[in-house]
Amino acid sequence: MDLSEPGFELEREADEAFAGLVDYFREYRDCADLYTESPKFEVYDELQSRIDGLKALGVSLRYAERKMQVKWGADPDAKPMPVSVLYVVAFPLGKEPDQFATPKSGGIRF
Template sequence: MINSDVIDYRRLTDPELAAVIAELRKEKGWTQETLAEIARVSPRTIQRLESGQPSSIDTRRTLAAAFDFDDLDTFNGPWPLPNIERLKEESARIERETVAVDVQQMVKGKQLRKLAERAHSFLITSIDDPTDNVEALLASLQDCFCEYGDCHDLYSARDKLEVDRQFQEQIDELRMQGIGIVAGCRRARMRLKSSQSSDASFFLDIVYVVSASLDALPQIVRVPRNDSFGF
């Protein structure tokens, strides 16, 4: 999702409108001649428009009707478009203030169990706005992750198999809701806020578990480069 701060609302330029019309036409599986017939304009009009030539208000209204837009002035009014300069500035800020963490899809309970053993700290969150059912499943996953991670060294090999089974059930239940989870680990150097000495720094393995729709699972997540801990 693009930050609204980098969006301008303005009318499409002729080349931009050309690209939009051509893309909409191709999505429909129409030729230029087919679009011309449906819009009741000449094929030459479509050819000129898709080459980036100027078009009249009436022609743009006719094309909006051909594409079944409720608002016939769709191509005459302002569109939300990215401001390239502000987009570059925002990208630079994100690169400066965050770090990318590689993640992989969790399909086995054993994967989560091993991450829980490694984690000094963790975050479980969702890219989407989860349903109540999915939110409850994620809360259960978080509880299991935390409880096992705190005392995993007390578990026997047989006990760990049961943990694997519990995590697997949670993964499978989320998949039944169309939700997958990805996870990755970042080793971060932490420094006590109350001290400026380098001797007061230490390293933490921070695990990030992120849920998203199965068809939109990310391969990386970006997290704050400088986390603050109030010790």
């Protein structure tokens, strides 16, 4: 699971590049277990190329990971499922924070 968003107002070209990175990452994440080891290098190269493209547009990325327990459905007795949440936030190049806060709870909409 990921929560990816810009931390500032992006210019159109940078906004499209960030959206492309997020889409590509999510497509890979959803089927990563189907990849054998060698083809993963192409994915890593493409991700790095997209990150480099954002840097050229004046955008830097920061990330954080949080382990959480989530319940699906309305059943109060449902057993929580462990998940890792990846937060990817875009910042202006050179103005990145050393740290940023991640929410401890939240809703998931489908």
